[in-house]
Amino acid sequence: MSRIPEIVFVTREEIIDELWNKGIESAFNSNIYAYTWYLDIVSPGWSALITDNYDYLFPLPTKKKYGINYIIQPLYCQQLGLYSSKHITPELVDTFIDNIPSKFKYVNINLNIHNKTDKHKSDTNSRVTYMLDLLNYDDQIFPKYKENTKRNILKAFAKNHTITTSLTPSEFISFYKYNGHIESPAKEIKIIKQLIECLIRQQKLTLLGCINQSNEIGSVALFAENNDTIYYLLGARNKRIKSSSLHFLLDYQIKNRSGLGKTLDFEGSMIPSIAHFFSGFGAKPCKYLNYTKNSIPASDLILRLKKELGL
Structure with a gap:
């Protein structure tokens, strides 16, 4: 058995941003979700487990409600878990x-694709993201598109759809607010605005829109790029118009970024129809684990809820 380094729990205030971000940047399993500037937006007040010299980093999106401390996977943050430039074993x-x-009585967190577990297998379940290596477009990508995907791209092309790279943040947000999948509009739009502003500062943002023959926006997409990975963070179709514009838009991004040693992470999905859509571009499923543990006594939760509600 290899020696396990000493692990320390730290709050956000105790984390040294420069050391943390340097550790994430150099990690072999680095992803965009684990940088301090990203976590500060999607999970304000987060904490972490770290080792000496920030060799191993495990962000914890901590929260407190009804007097109960808990950990929950944030919105717009698909994977977290353990990061390091060193070998990571189960x-x-x-x-x-x-x-x-x-003290964290409830934990629900997604590990990253390079994290496996032996001891906690019974507390985990598999989830899937779809990833596409952006190799040579003409020889290695487009030929592997499914026929339905090719047909939709050609249909949009025949109808004179065009791609705009000058979509403004306000245009994107206005379109997404109406057409995107949003459960809590005020909360989610606030996070999206902050993410866009931050990604612009970090020079990691691409906003694209597909314009149809009537000069209307048919679909939009938000991509974030970090190191060798491009993340398809958000996308939406115009609910009023049935079209192939999102096929056309994603094909544009794939073609535009192919041959540069990048990988496109479609960010999901466990929803069969969305998974089918992504696989149509030749993307392959890649598994990661969700870890969940609930140690909140039912009676304790009921009492705290009553106290919170003044009952």
Whole structure:
């Protein structure tokens, strides 16, 4: 058994941004969700488990409600878990999970695609993201599109759809607010605005729109790029118009970014229709784990809820 480094729980205020972000940047399993500037938006007040010299980093999106401390996967943040430039074993992942402070009575967090577990298999379930290696477009990507995907792209082309790269943040937000999948509009739009502003500052943002023959926006997409990965964070079709514009838009991005050693992460999905849509571009499923543990006594939760509501 290899030596397990000492693991320390730290609050957001105790984290040194420069060391943390340097550790995430150099991690072999780095992703955009784990940088301090990203977590500060999607999970304000987050905490973490770290080792000496920030060699191993495990962000914890911590919250507190009704007097109960808990950890929950944030919106617009598909994967977290353990990061390092060093080798990560299932034993090490298990040890970090074991070191989550016991005061967090409920934990629901997605690990990243490079995190496996032995000890906590019964507390995990598999989830899927779809990824596409952006190789040579003409020889290695487009030929692997499904026929239905090719047909939709050609249909949009025949109807004189065009792509705009000058979509403004306000135009994107206005369109997405009406056409996107949003459950809590005020909360989610606020986060999206902050993410866009931050990604612009970090020079990692691409906003695209597809314009139809009537000069209307048919679809929009928000991409964030970090190192060798392009993340399809948000996208939406015009609800009033049945068209192939999103096929056309995604094909544009794939073609435009192919041959540069990048990978496109479609960010999902567990929904069969969306998974089918992404796989139509030749994207392959890639599994990651969700870890869930609930140690809240039912009676305790009821009492705290009553107290919160003044009952």
